[in-house]
Amino acid sequence: MRTEKAKEIASRLLKVGKSKIWVNPQELNSVKEAITKEDIRELIRKGTLKKTKKKWQSRGRAKELKMQKEKGRRKGKGKRKGKKSARIEGKRRWIANVRAQRSLLRKLRKEMPNQLKEIGYRKIYNMIKGGYFKSKSHLERYIREGK
Numbered sequence: 316m317r318t319e320k321a322k323e324i325a326s327r328l329l330k331v332g333k334s335k336i337w338v339n340p341q342e343l344n345s346v347k348e349a350i351t352k353e354d355i356r357e358l359i360r361k362g363t364l365k366k367t368k369k370k371w372q373s374r375g376r377a378k379e380l381k382m383q384k385e386k387g388r389r390k391g392k393g394k395r396k397g398k399k400s401a402r403i404e405g406k407r408r409w410i411a412n413v414r415a416q417r418s419l420l421r422k423l424r425k426e427m428p429n430q431l432k433e434i435g436y437r438k439i440y441n442m443i444k445g446g447y448f449k450s451k452s453h454l455e456r457y458i459r460e461g462k
Contacts, residue, residue: 321346324355325364337365412450416443419451423458430461 322336329336338346342363349355358364383389400408420439424431431439439458448454 316347316349318343318346321349321355321358321364324352325359328352328356328359329366331366335367337367339363339365409446413443415451416448416454419454423455427458430458433461434458 318338319333322333322338325336326333339362342358342361345363346358349358355364380389395402417440420436420443424436439454442448443454448457
């Protein structure tokens with residue numbers, strides 16, 4: 316049997332492409348003598364016909380970059396795409412906003428207690444919790460107008 320035909324049969328048996336089959340150059344005669352599929356199986360068992368290893372793309376550099384990014388490197392302005400709000404998790408943004416509004420509310424309770432008593436400190440606190448105010452300025456405007 317021709318070596319090309321033997322490679323073709325071996326590729327079907329080993330479930331790889333023809334180009335991935337290696338033939339031992341010292342054993343070419345035994346490959347030519349093989350007639351049946353069983354003969355090819357025997358040559359595979361002996362190691363005359365082998366499946367070559369996959370040559371994958373090296374992940375070494377990628378792993379190195381990943382480690383650097385975990386440390387906090389490579390995150391400068393040149394690496395950023397998208398707005399800051401797109402890069403910050405929604406929950407983190409929410410927490411920062413609510414904390415800022417609550418601290419402002421505490422400050423305003425000391426500065427203008429009369430205006431806050433009209434509306435109610437607890438009512439405004441719960442409005443902040445419910446996400447009524449977009450920002451600190453929105454909260455301040457609401458209190459100053461005395462709605």
